[in-house]
Amino acid sequence: MNSPCILIPVGVGLVCAVLGYLLGKILSSGKDNLSALQLELDNCRAKSSKLEAELATLKAKSSSFVAPQAVNSGLIGAYVPFDADLASSDFGKKVKENDLKVIEGIGPKIEELFNANGILTWEVLSETSVNRCQEILDMAGEQFVVHDPKTWPHQSKLAFEGKWKKLKDWQNVHIGGKK
Structure with missing residues (x-):
């Protein structure tokens, strides 16, 4: 081989x-x-x-801390630290800080939606445009079509500034939170 x-x-x-x-x-x-x-x-x-x-x-x-220079310079309105007792007596019911359900027209489900979209406080909601509020509702589905967020930033500003009596009076005049 x-x-x-x-x-x-x-x-x-x-x-x-x-x-x-x-x-x-x-x-x-x-x-x-x-x-x-x-x-x-x-x-x-x-x-x-x-x-x-x-x-x-x-x-x-x-959200509960505001630098004194921001208040003094006018960047933020008349901010009042949250006082649960004052809020409860002026508003007529128990109020927790940054509870968005205090706003006429916002319930637990809408509060969850807003929280999921970064709106966790009255201050943030007061600075949020009505268009952005409507976008959040629209993205959530048809069950939220009936809600009108036009007054929510204004109501939130009153809550953030501690103007509980004014907020309660406003809500009594504007039934359903509508102007």
């Missing part, structure tokens, strides 16, 4: 085995890299959610 004839198929076999091994290594390392990237993305998403929740909490807490 001729030995060079046997060496050629054996040599080709060895070269194919080495190439197959290397190709397998390269392709499998890509899958490991993809898994690592997916894990990193999941961690980033979890951290982002945690930071968003923390930011919402800080925004809610910071």
Whole structure:
């Protein structure tokens, strides 16, 4: 038997085995890299959610603090720190700070919608345009079509400024929160 004839198929076999091994290594390392990237993305998403929740909490807490220079410079109206007893006596019912349901026309479901869209305080609602309020209602579906947010920023401003008697009188005159 001729030995060079046997060496050629054996040599080709060895070269194919080495190439197959290397190709397998390269392709499998890509899958490991993809898994690592997916894990990193999941961690980033979890951290982002945690930071968003923390930011919402800080925004809610910071709404009760107004820098004196902001009041003195006229950037903010006559801000009065929230006084639950005064609010309850003037408004005629128990009032919790930044409870959007105090606003005529806003109930629990609309409060949830607004909170989910970053409107957590009377101050923020008072600075929100009527168009933005309407957009939030429109995005939520047909069950919110009947609601009219035209007066909500004004009512929120009264609540934020601690003008409870004025808010109650306004709501008594404007039945259903409509002008």
